[in-house]
Amino acid sequence: MAGKGNFVVKSEVKKAIAKGKCHSASDVMETLNGLVGWYLEEAVKRAKANGRKTVRGHDICC
Numbered sequence: 001m002a003g004k005g006n007f008v009v010k011s012e013v014k015k016a017i018a019k020g021k022c023h024s025a026s027d028v029m030e031t032l033n034g035l036v037g038w039y040l041e042e043a044v045k046r047a048k049a050n051g052r053k054t055v056r057g058h059d060i061c062c
Contacts, residue, residue, distance in 0.1 A: 004037060005033065005037065006029075006033055007032075007033050007036035007037060007040070008029065008032050008033060008036060010029055013028065013029065013032060039060055040055075040060075042059075042060075043055045043059035043060045044059075046059040047059050
């Protein structure tokens, strides 16, 4: 799953970076999408390890 798909909204990411008075490099979206994909993979593993088919918020963090 990591590195596949678009999990974040490009315009919102660019807006957030611009709000901090910075510019975004061309690799920001690929990196963010990979990171979100990894978090989702880990959350799925955690849910399955706990005998659930439902991913919960606490599966994503911690």
